[in-house]
Amino acid sequence: MTKRIKMQTPLVEMDGDEMTRIIWQKIKEILLEPYIELKTEYYDLSLPHRDSTSDQITVDAALATKRLGVAVKCATITPNAQRVEEYNLKQMWKSPNGTIRAILDGTVFRSPIMVNNIKPLVKNWQKPITIARHAYGDVYRDVEYRVEGPGKAELVFTSKQGETVKQTIHQFEGPGVILGMHNLDGSIRSFARSCFQYALTTKKDLWFATKDTISKTYDHSFKDIFQEVYEGEFQGRFQAANLEYFYTLIDDAVARVMRSEGGMIWACKNYDGDVMSDMVAASFGSLAMMTSV
Secondary structure (H helix, E strand, O other), X not given: OOOOEEOOOOEEEEEOOOHHHHHHHHHHHHHHXXXXXXXXXXXXXXXXXXXXXXXXXXXXHHHHHHHHOOEEEOOOOOOOHHHHHHHOOOOOOOOHHHHHHHHHOOEEEEEEOOEOOXXXXXXXXXXXXXXXXXXXXXXXXXXXXXXXOOEEEEEEEXXXXXXXXXXXXXXXXXXXXXXXXXXXXXXXXXXXXXXXXXHHHHOOOEEEEEOOOOOOOHHHHHHHHHHHHHHHHHHHHHHHOOOOEEEEEHHHHHHHHHHOOOOOEEEEOHHHHHHHHHHHHHHHOOHHHEEEO
């Protein structure tokens, strides 16, 4: 029998839901354990266990990943109203991926694997399109409220010194819904740096898109921070490498990407990246044919 490879540092093992538990077990038994002395810290992220721990297990798994640096995560269920009833859950828990990414504060790079016998559905796409997704904030860390009747919704910020700033969101005349989102300059700046560095490493142009004409503070902050990081830290290196940083509105970016031959890194805010990565995956073949870094 071949001598197995010894692991010095354990990795975080995040078990998942339904068939992924079976598939992951088979992967370990057939592909890993015969060749590696597998050392893991195990976390059961199945929906029943997340519910029984009030989702603390997800937080613990993310913190372990920060400590050890490497994790393997199986697919998990993000419950909707139907799943709450099916599993008799205490509440409709948030996406575990969203929770983990928020704690790790990283960037997800997803790129299609191109093979000769699987042609992109968009015929002019000749090169892979890499989606760089900001892995913090937006709707994945939102606060939501169901308005049941007339009243005024306000956005309130209280500083550490006790000063309060208020803005009216809407004067409700009847039922409705409210959603509050946030992001952090530090996280956006880290996202920008990782995108610029990845573009230099892979020698690809970097595109970035938001809707700053409509979201004049939230999205505009992304645009401004990206520009600051580019001009202050990366512009010279991009020019020396003959690479382009290109900013445009998200709807214009979609149109341009559809007409392009591909080959760029497309940086997106969290929700945009979630949607666009699935679109790119389906167009190039399937989610199974996408790398994830």
